[in-house]
Amino acid sequence: MVTKQEDADLRRADSLAREIFSDVANKWALLIIEALGEGTLRFSELRNQVQGVSHKMLTQNLRMLERNGLVDRRVYPTVPPRVEYRLTEAGEGLRATVDGMCVWTHQFFGHIETARRRFDENGG
Template sequence: MFAEHTADPDGTDTHATPHPCETWPDSGRGFRDTLDRIGDKWSVLVIGVLSGGPLRFGVLHQRVPGISQRMLTLTLRHLERDGLVSRTVYAEVPPRVEYELTPLGESLRATVRALAQWVTDHNGEIETARHTYDTA
């Protein structure tokens, strides 16, 4: 699927080197499912916001621009299921619920920050490319 190809001098493609993804132990569905989870826009934003520490649902909802309450609920459930976010319910009236990154979720902080920095650094170029493409 992602093989790097080299051609013999006569032009025949006989030496395919597998892409690193193909040699990983779990390059099948589990790999793709996890990548889908941590790569979707809402998960990345939630992880980024929670990297500042635990938050209640309402505050988290305010800090993730554009997300609906339903989508935030679903995203938090998925992240909790995957072990990236923990949910703590405090026995108070009314009950207080906080969400925070688990150690596994914390391990994504640097990656999410790097992605956010890349977007910040290249957003102008991307907008220009989009405009060029759309007007062509």
Template sequence: MEYEHTCMIRGDGGRTIRAILDRICNKWTLLIVATLDGGTLRFTELQQQIPGISQRMLTLTLRNLERDGLVSRTVFAEVPPRVEYALTPTGRSLIPPALTLANWAITNVPAIEASRAAYEQR
């Protein structure tokens, strides 16, 4: 299997892959990436376009995405300071697989819900 092969090559038992997937698959990352796919945004604009995200969670998630090279942060020397966030090429490369996964979920919702219902009836 491809996954097993990759983990054996890396020699870390899948730790690196799990860490990256943990970052990408958290509650807010894909929403932030999808929002930034529309273009560069300021912090407040991002927060307004992502319902339910707190200022603290947006800050933490953006820092992690910047650290991982998915988002760039540009500070402009103005008063008050202006900070803009944009996807990097690596961040942009996440869009196609994320859309594929979202489409898979949409396609398989009926089967998953039927399976859940059957499981609950046991």
């Protein structure tokens, strides 16, 4: 039986924390969280915000984020049904981390670009 402490240990292969980390640490989830940080969006609006995501990948990631309690899905009884997505409190907390990653990316973009070019030129 896995204990609470073991369940929260990212280094353990069988930990819930690692499963959660794996879920949210993918490019589509991070981009969805960033887009929803601007406010509530419908599926089509979200798909337009997250350029390059397929209908299938957006659906899968939204379901995963909803399952993990990071996104709230609200369906309105209209014809056709109107569905909106927004971040939950936990999702907003994760957005702060995503925002930090965005700041880091902008700060070190030139450094990483130079390192990649050097690596590729030297036969990586």
